[in-house]
Amino acid sequence: MDPKRIAENFEGKTIFITGSTGFLAKVLVEKIRRVQPNVKKLFLLIRASSDRSIEQRLDHEIVDTELFRVLRDKWGENFASIISSKVIPISCDISHENLGITSTELRDVMWREVDFIVNSAATTRFDERYDVALDINTFGAMHISNFAKKCSKLKLLLHISTGHILEKSLHMGETLEGAKASYLDIKAEKKLVEETKTTLQALNMIEKELTSTLKDLGIERLYTFLLLLLEMKAA
Incomplete structure (x- = not known):
């Protein structure tokens, strides 16, 4: 597909991105803000750490990085205000139901407004604790799917996986042709x-x-x- 047409599809749309402090998500956020200035909102899932709030993580780990230098040079002193007008950090955790979003008002807004979901939240350590890996990579994907089903305007749920590549997209509830799930409960x-x-x-x-x-x-x-x-x- 023509990159210009892809950018056009994001005009006036709201996008929800998980794993926002990860490499792929940061590149995606920068790319969208650079090629589609008329995107409506970017909701970014960020977990607060023991020493930083989600706002601090947004600044230190995403928008203040070298990746955003082109946009900082382009927007100059207006950079911070332009970013904050469209990029909204959300304190949540995909290992919980409703992604840990406790505010019913915020959940309702997201369910009404989100057009696209990009799930790139995962633990990529191959020697991860089994409980952590299950909570994030397995139940996290399930929670994202359940959340997506409540988004009335949703056009696409994109799940980024290090373990499987599909040649075609699937509709909600559809499984791989001939797939058997009985081996894993x-x-x-x-x-x-x-x-x-x-x-x-x-x-x-x-x-x-x-x-x-x-x-x-x-x-x-x-x-x-x-x-x-x-x-x-x-x-």
Whole structure:
């Protein structure tokens, strides 16, 4: 598709981007603000850290970076006001229902206004704690999907994955042709994690040991899934 036509599709539209402090999301935000000045809003999902608010993370980790130098040079002293007029940080977490957005007013506004959702929130560590990986990469994707279903104007939900590439887009509720989901029960995996954590905590494990054990569990489950996939492929 012609890049100019893509930019035109964002005119007057509201876009919700998760994983906003990550590399891909930052590039996307800068690109949209540069090629489509008439975008309506950019809602950016940002989690507050122990030492920075979402506004501080927006400034320090996104708009104050070298990536936005072209726009800073272009807009000069108006840069901050132009950015803040369209870019809206949202304190939320995809590992929770409704993405952790506690304000019903804000949720209603997003459900009415959001036209596009780009989900790039993920943990990309291959030795991640299994509980963390499940909460973000599995249940996080489910929560994003559930949130998207409530967006009355939604035109596209784009999920960025390091694990799978589709040659064609899918409609909401559609699955891959011939796909079988019976090999993975995410509720059972969630129960396994919760029971494991309860057992480990009862042993008064220190945090370092708890983390190491949950990482080992993640690697063990990964090998199990890979073997199941190989068996399915061979069948």
